[in-house]
Amino acid sequence: MKLFPNLILSGTLLAVALGAPIQPAQADPARDAIIAQFKAQAGVSSFSAARGKKFFHAKHAGGKPETPSCTTCHTNDPRNFGKTRVGKVIDPMAVSRNPQRFTDPKKVAKWFRRNCKTVLGRECTAQEKGDILTYLSSI
Amino acid sequence: MRRHIITTILALAAVGTMAMQPAQAASKSPGTMFAEECSACHMAFDPGFLPKRSWRAIMGNLSNHFGEDASLDDQTRNAIERYLLSNAADANGRNPYWLRRIPTSQTPLRITELPWFTNEHGARARAWAKSNPKIGSISNCQGCHRGAARGVFDDD
Structure with a gap:
């Protein structure tokens, strides 16, 4: 009987350990840091998912004719x-x-460079990069 | 008591495994870098398909890689080039028969244009690969050779 609380505690530890990698999609500190860096570079306090969506789906000029849009691939x-x-x-x-x-x-x-x-x-x-990441994180 | 110790060890082992993951990712071997980077876009072709001079030319022009920008940071590029050179068709003094048919003044860039390749894959095979949406191109080895990524091509 005395073992019981310890077993429960160990079991909880195990569950936490195994469950830890599964996080909500929006709450990744590494991703937040990347977006924060884009904010600093662009000198803005927020990005726009709507603008990112427009950019992602737009037909652009200036690149290779075979790949005019993000949506091509x-x-x-x-x-x-x-x-x-x-x-x-992909x-x-x-x-x-x-x-x-x-x-x-x-x-x-x-991948942004390429x-x-x-x-x-x-x-x-x-x-542009910040808007795109904000869009893709929002859907 | 023994069960308690075992469960605790299991729990600690689980925590330990998690903590180890970032360290493993940081030290990738050149072979792993080659496999990961090249196969991000296409099957990572075996380095033994081309001689050293070809890999040098390809790795020296990654920003225009058959029309695509495949540029890498210098550290990754250098490591992958070293891997390719040390496993190239003519590495370690090798000189296979098919390579002897290519003048040393020529630097083939496309595996699909090597004499042995065009002998094995004629115009009809090329046209068929291109017209089949599941294959798309003669350079898509795995479209027909299921074991291509493992170097197995004996299924035709």
Whole structure:
């Protein structure tokens, strides 16, 4: 009988330990830090999901004609799986479907650099990046 | 008492495993970097498909990688290039028969344009791959060779 409270305590510890990686999609400190950095770079206090949505779905000029929009590879719904131009499947961009999204600053920097050049023919601004991440975190 | 100790050890082990994860991610081997970065867009082609001079040329022009921007940070790029060079077709003094057919003055960039490849995959195979939406391109090895990513191509 004396063991019981200890067993319960250990069980709770185990449950906490195993349950810890599962967090609500919106509450990742790494992602918050990335967005905070974009805010500092852009000199703004908030981003707009609506503006990010417009940018994500817009047809841009200046990049490669084969890839005029984010949606060319990521589809019209970022909650869907996308496809690279050689047919490789891309995991969903929406944080609700893919909680790993935008938690690795190096990965975020790499893909914005590459894809903004491909789609727009230039780097994206911190404002644009922040708006896009805010949009993709909101759906 | 023994059960209590065992459960506590289990709980501590679980916490310990979690704490170890970031440390593992920080020290990736060049082979892992090669696999992860290259296969983000396409199957990571075996380094043995091309000679060293080809990999040097490809890794030296990642911002225009067959028309795509595949640029990497210098540290990752360098590590992957070292991995490719040390596993290239002509690494360690190797000189396979198919490579001897390519003049050293030539630097092939596309595996799909190597003589042995075009012999094995003629115009009809190319057209068929392109027209089939599930394959899309002759460079999509896995479209037909299910074991391609593991280096298994003997299924045709």
